[in-house]
Amino acid sequence: MYLPDFDYYAPDSVAEACSLLAEHGPKAKILAGGTDLLHKMKHGELAPEVVVSLNNLNALKEIRYEQGRGLIIGARATQNDLATSPVIQEKYRSISEAAHHMANNQIRHIGTVGGNIVNAVPSADLPPILMALGALIQLVGPTGKRTMLLEEFFLGVHQTRIQGDEILTEIIIPEQGFTGSTYIRFGLRRSGALAVASTAVSVTMDGEICRGLRIALGAAAPVPMRARAAEAVLLNRKITDELLEEAGVQAAQESRPRNSIRGSEEYRRDLIRVLTRRALKKAITEGHV
């Protein structure tokens, strides 16, 4: 398989990358790891005339913790960078675990978190856990930068709020006092299989009372979605197994999964019920796992 022809640029700064994108407009595409982009180009789904690579923007690979700001993950950090980062493992092991269980080892060495977000497919593994942790994203364009909640970024399959000349530079997880978080996915194989359905949760427990939580579902709707009705079942309540099951039922009800080769709508809904219950139980009893 060969790729269509294109002009390749690897700018040395974000500003230069943005001006290349602005100059070439819709003919240009950003290349990070390429595991989604090159895939689409090989299938003829995309044929950009200009490819703007982020390969030289090493500052975007950084993962760090900033007092007052929170955990900051550069958009070019690879899935394996997330899986093995001591900073992430210490703060939110749940993110490392989510990254470690996606794709396969070779892809994890090149696929980036930024690409996983901007590609915007329902089954993407990283958006749910990042959304559950209240992540913000920073977009930089020729005229400046803006920050938004990750959960407000997605508009539809392959559709987001990013402008053609903007670059996702970092993901920020502000300090919010969670006591636990986790991501559980179900795939048809343990490796190299996309999620049929997945659930991420974060919880803030005060003894047996749940004082705060977020539930984010993957492959449950055209975009990664918050299960707000399910959250309402648990908020400020004393947690029991019955209540967790009720939250699972609620999440299944509010989800809007599709029929596809990987799973029927009905099957996915039942997976969401079970995954939501299990994820809640795990985050409540085991912390950030």
Added chain:
Amino acid sequence: MAQVITDAQGVKRYLINLSVNGDTHTLMVKGNSLLVNVLREDLELTGTKKGCELGDCGSCTVLMDGKPVNSCMVLAVEAEGRAITTIEGVAPNDKLDKLQESFIDHAAIQCGYCTPGMILSGKALLTRNPHPTEEEVREAISGNLCRCTGYVNIVKAILAASEQE
């Protein structure tokens, strides 16, 4: 960035220095040249195989700075400045590596098509983790599909090579 040369037809080519198995090759590649094709066609290193060409099967696995990647998903221009190891670079001086010997001893090769990728994924694991568990070995080769389904012996071969450390 690599030096760009535009020919009479307006096609751009990029001058890159590619470090493969310790040798530096100066090459002209097009922006859309995939690393796997440059290795196989320009450098005649055909030990790197092509299967799915979509990142699923691991036949085209090479090490980039010691980490296994699918060379069918990497642009050659982006491999500049990285140390590439192909299966031809695993055993310098015509003496097989002990992992290769172990594959032979354990009949871990049937048709052989997945073998270069399996060996490289195995090498990367043993370099990072000289005494892996069976679970870790299975995880390390989970991006390498063996169409002959000889996984049991492949896992045994990697574990046996680790015990010789």
